[in-house]
Structures are given as C-alpha cells and as structure tokens.
Amino acid sequence: MATERQIEANRRNAVKSTGPRSSAGKRRTRRNSYRHGLSVGAAGRPEQVERLARKIAGAGADAMVLEQARAIAQAQLDLTQIRRMRASLIQRMAEFGVLDTPDPLGTFRDIKRILKSIDRGLPWDLSVPPAPSMPSSEPDRTAEAVRRALPELLKLDRYERSAAARRDRAARLIVARRTR
C-alpha cells in the first residue's frame, strides 16, 4: 500500500502531467480506451431506450414489465447499431480496399528497422504500399468488399446474435409476466 508521502508525490506529479498538449497528441489519445463502441451500445442513448421501452411496455405496465421492455429496447437499438456498423465497414472496404492503412512506423520493430537502415547508411522507405485493387463495377465491387471484410463481419455477427438473444429472452419474460 502507498504511504502518505507517496500519495502526496503522486498527486504532485499528476498535476504536472496534464496529458498531450499538441492537437496531434490529443487526437491520438482521444480514443485510447475506445475499441469498437459495441459494448457501449444503446446504453449511450438512454432517452431513445426509455421512449421505445415505454411504447413496448404499454400504459400501466408494472415495474418488472417495464424493466424487460428496457432490455428489449436496448437490444433492438444495439442490433440497429451493429447493422449500421456492418454496412459502414462494407462501404469503407468498397471505397478503399482495406480497413487498416498500413503504417511504415506502426510498430516499435518498424521504427527500429528504419533507424538501423539510417545508421548503416542503407536506403530506407516510408512510403505506404498501395492497397490491392478493387473491381470497378457492381456487384463485383461490393462482393470483393464483403470478401475482404469477412473476418470483421464474423465478429459483428457474434455481437448481433448476442443482442438478438437478449431481446428474445426479454420478450419471453414479458409474456410470462403478463400471463401470470
């Protein structure tokens, strides 16, 4: 456990470090804890969830039914969000041919390799290789985009299944509650 002196020192140091100052640094750290946003889901839109839940529960619903209605609303909005992400991924893949732009200085190993080349006076290159070409016409372009995005689409499918299962469970519980 930290001593009083250490805690005090930590506080002093924390005041000195106020995070990145440059706009590039701020941009980099802005999404540090953000991965895909799917786990946040409809929880980030409480008013929409509440409105939909009240409509599902109907007038005069008891607290238990309303709670299950909230679960249905949340899951339904999650489903829409996942589907929007799916469409957006395919669209982006169709536009650019890749989802991740390769960064020649993306890893510590890359930086080390370039620095080594500079040290040895060897030629080095920071240019990014072009993305593999995409078919120019439809429906081949979309099909190729879907093909390249398949690993991501399979991941999204897992989220979609789990959201649908949550909604179905809550719908069953509502009926069970009402038929009691």
Place this chain on the structure above:
Amino acid sequence: MTKAGQVSSALIPPSPLLLTESKDEFNLIRDNLNDQIKPRGIIEQMYVEDIAYLVWEILRLRRNKAAIINSAFRDALTEVVTQLLRNPGERNYQLKGNSEKLAREWFSDPDVKKQIAGLLREFNLDETAIEAEAFRKSADDLERIDRLMASSEARRDKALVCIAQYRGDFGALLRERSDRLVDGKVLKLEHAGSKERKPAA
C-alpha cells in the same frame, strides 16, 4: 401502414442498407412480410423488421457468394490452362503470359473456348475442372460466407418462432382475459335473467 405502425417505425430505427442497395426492393420485402404476418403491437413489428433485414442479408450473402466464385473463375482458368499447357521441364512463369491471355479470351472468343475445351478433353477433363479450381481457391471465403448465412437463417427462423410464441402466449392471455370478461357478463346476464325469471316462477 397503420397509424400505430407509423408511430412504431418512428421509434424503431430503419434497417441500414448499403449505398448500392435498393431501398425500394427492401421495402417490398418488408411490406410482403407485413402483409403475411400482420404484426400486432410494437414487439411483433420489431420482429418483422428484423426478419426483413435478415432475409435481405441472406440475399446479399447469396449474391456475394456467386460473385466471389465468378471472380475466382478467371484465376482458376489461368491455373488450369497453365497445367494443361505445361510440358515436362517447363516452368509456370514461362507459360503464365500465354495462359493469362487464353483465360482472358475464353470469356469473349468462342474459338479459344473450344481450344481450351479440347485441351481439357485430352486429359479426360471438362469445364467442371475449372469450376472446382475456382471453388478451391475461394473455399475459405465461401466457408465464412456460409457461416454468416447459416447464422442469419437461424436468426430469421428464431424470429418467426418468437413471433408465433409471443402471439400464442399473448393470444392465450388475451383470450383468457376476454373469456373472463365474457364470463362476467354471462354471469351478470344469467343473474339478471334469474332475477327476472324469479317473479315469473
């Protein structure tokens, strides 16, 4: 759509489509489902929207599957033609230019198509060999697409079952409540009738 349906569609966000996809075609599928299922209440409407999206997704994946096999076909053709043309001791790169040219022309030149068919026959093969090679080349992608399709189909079927269950259970509940009401009325009527009949008796 009914007024209630309009309220619900304002609450349930529309299914997102790709820019290249037709909203009208999607709406046609959803309208057909609405006609057949006739959703009652917002939960059933949610399920119908879901089923429409899943049907759309299955159609999209089927289209993509066919396009993926087609696009693998040219590479497969080059591969098979290279194999057919290669003499002992020859390297693939020595034949690549010629094979690619023949593979390109196969789609437009009937003579080239005949020439390749003749080559295939020499080795007791036919065009199925090219299709099989196209399938082999895209097998991993096709397997993934099949997994996505199976998942969408399972969820579509589950959504249909959920509507039936919801409707069944909820229908049973409504029937029970309406029966109670009717029973209550009947009791009252009988009561009233017996009251009326009493003096007569």
